Amino acid sequence: MINTFGSIFVIKIFGESHGPEIGVQIEGVPRGKELDIKKLRSFLDRRAPGRSELSSGRCEDDTPEFLTGIKEGVFSGDPIIAVIKNKDARSKDYSAFKNTPRPGHADFPAMVRAKSDTVPPGGGAFSGRMTAPLCIAGGIALQLLGERGIEVQAGIASIGGFTEEEQMREAVLKAKEAGDSLGGIISCTVTGLPAGVGEPMFDGLENKIAQAVFAIPAVKGIEFGAGFAAAGMKGSENNDEYFIREGGSQCSDIYTRTNNAGGILGGMSTGMPVELRVAVKPTPSIVKPQRSVNMNSFKEEEIRVTGRHDPCIVPRAVPCVEAAVAIAIYDLLLWMEKRE
Numbered sequence: 001m002i003n004t005f006g007s008i009f010v011i012k013i014f015g016e017s018h019g020p021e022i023g024v025q026i027e028g029v030p031r032g033k034e035l036d037i038k039k040l041r042s043f044l045d046r047r048a049p050g051r052s053e054l055s056s057g058r059c060e061d062d063t064p065e066f067l068t069g070i071k072e073g074v075f076s077g078d079p080i081i082a083v084i085k086n087k088d089a090r091s092k093d094y095s096a097f098k099n100t101p102r103p104g105h106a107d108f109p110a111m112v113r114a115k116s117d118t119v120p121p122g123g124g125a126f127s128g129r130m131t132a133p134l135c136i137a138g139g140i141a142l143q144l145l146g147e148r149g150i151e152v153q154a155g156i157a158s159i160g161g162f163t164e165e166e167q168m169r170e171a172v173l174k175a176k177e178a179g180d181s182l183g184g185i186i187s188c189t190v191t192g193l194p195a196g197v198g199e200p201m202f203d204g205l206e207n208k209i210a211q212a213v214f215a216i217p218a219v220k221g222i223e224f225g226a227g228f229a230a231a232g233m234k235g236s237e238n239n240d241e242y243f244i245r246e247g248g249s250q251c252s253d254i255y256t257r258t259n260n261a262g263g264i265l266g267g268m269s270t271g272m273p274v275e276l277r278v279a280v281k282p283t284p285s286i287v288k289p290q291r292s293v294n295m296n297s298f299k300e301e302e303i304r305v306t307g308r309h310d311p312c313i314v315p316r317a318v319p320c321v322e323a324a325v326a327i328a329i330y331d332l333l334l335w336m337e338k339r340e
């Protein structure tokens with residue numbers, strides 16, 4: 001099925017940035033588990049716009065409304081449907097470039113795909129806004145993983161090449177002032193995941209995590225452990241040697257001295273922390289003038305992208321990465337349990 005993720009914990013996301021609402025359908029949540037709605041709300045708040053000087057001025061409270069699958073805070077075992085109303089869409093911001101695809105956006109391929117000469121308002125179904133329902137599903141997966149002692153935590157590794165918090169902040173504000181934008185790198189670690197989670201070939205842990213993480217708009221790369229640097233290492237440098245924890249007598253007492261594999265071998269977890277890094281491109285919407293093509297007149301023209309935008313997507317993408325990783329891991333865990 002198109003635009004669906006997962007085999008047992010199955011997610012389907014629907015809606016558009018400037019439509020009446022966006023939402024998610026989730027299957028596979030065990031009956032009887034409780035949802036900590038406060039925790040979910042604070043997780044969604046980390047992604048929501050309008051919360052800082054570095055994020056878009058679009059003001060959405062992103063309150064999820066559960067239509068099915070949950071009664072008095074407890075999952076019923078039926079598919080969950082949750083929606084978020086779009087309250088602050090301003091489609092008129094898009095009228096200045098109604099027929100002209102914005103460089104770096106999904107506009108051009110989306111217009112060709114839809115056989116349309118009109119830019120989808122707010123990016124339509126390809127908008128960063130679609131990560132709000134992703135975070136509902138991810139927030140639920142994080143809670144279900146947390147119950148098993150599995151934690152997923154992401155953070156900003158760098159922005160515009162800077163790693164110090166104040167330098168990153170200044171760089172973003174400077175770029176914003178210049179009508180420009182910045183990208184960066186998000187790192188993510190999963191702890192508490194037992195060894196052996198992941199399936200052969202197309203359903204490995206790396207595959208599944210990468211597939212889910214690439215659902216986040218503006219993600220352009222992912223690496224696990226030493227990642228691309230492993231290509232320049234010798235086997236003797238890259239291999240992670242095993243040891244047994246003092247007094248240990250079972251598989252969970254076996255560790256590696258290094259973790260160049262990022263906690264994954266053969267697409268399966270090794271029991272070491274799963275470590276990954278995600279490359280986020282600079283926000284495509286920039287005020288600086290850019291060249292494009294009017295798809296109605298079929299003439300080249302210059303456009304300026306106005307409206308409300310994140311000068312840097314990285315801070316808001318951090319919870320999205322946690323959500324995507326949690327969804328992928330929870331689904332594979334359920335698979336492993338089904339096999340047992």
Ligand SMILES: Cc1cc2nc3c(=O)[nH]c(=O)nc-3n(C[C@H](O)[C@H](O)[C@H](O)COP(=O)(O)O)c2cc1C
Nearest residue numbers: 056105106126127128217218219284285309310316
């Ligand atoms: C949380 C989040 C917020 C985003 N906000 C914006 C934004 O304000 N302006 C913008 O141009 N792009 C924003 N994006 C990125 C675009 O949606 C994305 O770059 C575009 O749809 C093209 O997709 P691609 O970069 O994956 O190719 C955001 C992405 C995320 C994950």
